[in-house]
Amino acid sequence: MTRAEIRRRRDPVSSDPVAEVQVPNLANQTGTAENDAASLPADPVGERAPGAASRQGPRGTRTRFGRWWWAMPAVLLVFSIHYVATAFGGFYAFTDWTGIGSFEWIGVQNFTEIFADAEMLLALGNTLFLAFGSVLVANVMGLALALGLNRGLKTRYWLRVLFFMPVVLSPLATAYVWRYIFDFDGPLNAFLTAVGLGDFARAWVADPTFAIWVVLLVIAWQTTGIPMVIFMAGLAGVPQEMEEAAAIDGASTLQRLWFVVLPSLRPAIAISTILGIVNGLRIFDPILAITGGGPAGVTENLATVVYKESFALGNFGYGAALALVLTLIIIFFAVVQQRLTQERKD
């Protein structure tokens, strides 16, 4: 007795003449027990053979309608909360609204002001610098940690938790801790002074040269755990035999990394960089906590300027225009990364 026959006996629905026609047909096409089993209507909604649904009549129609209907609450919520709100925000980008009272339609004036303002261009540059810089540093560090903690070390499970911990902790809270470390009276300057390097002590978070690097360092520290986990998942898919075969063929450690491990990690690298860039473009908490955008605006990025203009300074229309620019930049990089990943898959 085949599994199809057993199921027909147990399931009264299978006594439906349509089902009775369907299964033997498929079994006859394939002719093997395994394929016969694979064609069982285990998932009556999505796994039927082509043409089967159209012959199911009212039952099939009900099922398809149900699937569409079930998704509607989520679709409506996402649409109304996210996309409608975004569309309204996009509308205000073309007005001079201050956040209260009436407003006037001013066309693209906000956008021309943005691209004519040197401070906004600096914020745009900082946005890209922090996004790509943090992705680069976090991915290199994440890969190194993943390789080091992949196998071998007895304490690797504890170390994985340790290195992943910054991702779990509140970004705002840890940013304040970092601010304390980099304060003029903080432990870093105390250490420098103690080892005779007191001349290098400075107000790091208010230094026009170093402040942006401090922010980058903190962001990289906070986010390195994510690529580490992604790469460890990717490394689990690299066959150990392949590495051993390469070693037997005389490949050095670096050669094995370059020619065996990294090619296998390409999908993981793509995912990690997509997530890193999209998140990096909208970094907000660490900048606000560490430098507040200073000194004199040199560490502002688009996200902090959007907040400042919209809520602190009451230029809601201008802030909405900035937010729209930031959204377009994020969409651009997300699409580029998506395309690259898709080509690789093809």
Add this chain to the structure above:
Amino acid sequence: MTTDRSRYLGRWIGVSTVAALGLTACGGGSEGENGAEEQAFSFTYAAANNLESPWEALAEAYMDENPDVEITLNSQPQDSYGESLRTQLQGGNASDVMQTVPGAGQTRGVVSLAEAGFLAPLDDSAGDLLPEGNHEQYTFEDEYYGVAPGLALNGLVTNQTTAEELGLETFPETFEDLIAACGETAEGGNSLLVLAGGTPQNSGVTALMAASTAVYAEDPEWNEKRAAGEVTFADSEGWQQALENVVAMIDAQCFQPGAEGAGFDVLTNSLVQGEAMAMFGPGGAAPELEQANEDLEFVLNAFPPAEGGEPSLQVAANYLVSLNAEAEDNQAANDFIAWLQEDRALEIYAEVSDALPADLENYDFEGSSYEPVQDLLLEGDYYAPFANDEWPNPAVYEELGAGIQGLLTGQSTPEQVLTAMDDAWGE
């Protein structure tokens, strides 16, 4: 059979409960219509710390005096109060009575909110207790939109105990003496002034202090001229001098090392630990610092003018209480706002907030932290409102605060800062 009966009973209990709840809700509404709701209103205000809020004290005192009145208090964080208030007003769920600030220079500015139609006009008596030169910051189209239960004074909050220990018995009376004292103090490993350069609010106040003597003492109408387009920051000799004075203080090491990145915490820590002698800030900070270290005495001094110049104080009602336009007919809310100008309310506000009372003539200065500036306060001619209250938008003050940080780090020059302020002012 038992199951059917249980279901039947369950349905009746459910229906009865819903009906009872509905009737109770209706009954509550009618009770409110009989008087309780007419004697109730809500009051929102900002709170910055865990100390007793003067607004809460005022509301409780009013409810004690008027047992029929119920005030629902909505405390909100100080740092995001303006944004929250605007959002609530725009959304139509703001409180009936709200704390605001004078002018249009902040997001919670009474003039901006009145212009947008969110506030109800008040009786002309709202202006009775205001100091000279301040009235325009409470009015829109000649109507008052806020009452002030007290006055604030910005100055140099000075640790008198440490100053005397370091040989500074009297505070410098001229700017030149101040610069000389800075050098002497720095040589001893301390700093005369402590500055939170990382916060635009504190660095902005520093510049406004300098401007109060260099600009507003000589030309109290300067802001009006700027609004009329007759003058600009960049072309103003007074403003140039004010920022040059800030640069001179930086060069003379008046401020503590690392001032460019310091936050508010550094201000209090440095003063309480005796590492610095004075900070720019509101007079109400002096008693609060004394609470932190009871062995120290804090007083308020005026920023010293240049040799031959005139001293000036920034005195203004820094907080107001306004009425929501939607609550214009709420008699209880109107009565509360009127009560805020009575002597009892003024006393409570002055006592809890450590602010100057609105009625300066009858204030006892002896032994208070305001004693060093008693003469200036009573002469009254030197009153200068908080300059930024008269500015048209918050961006001008933001540029000033960020600009002072730029002066500290060497990123900016006074000319660049003043030009940025003109750009932010707009036309």
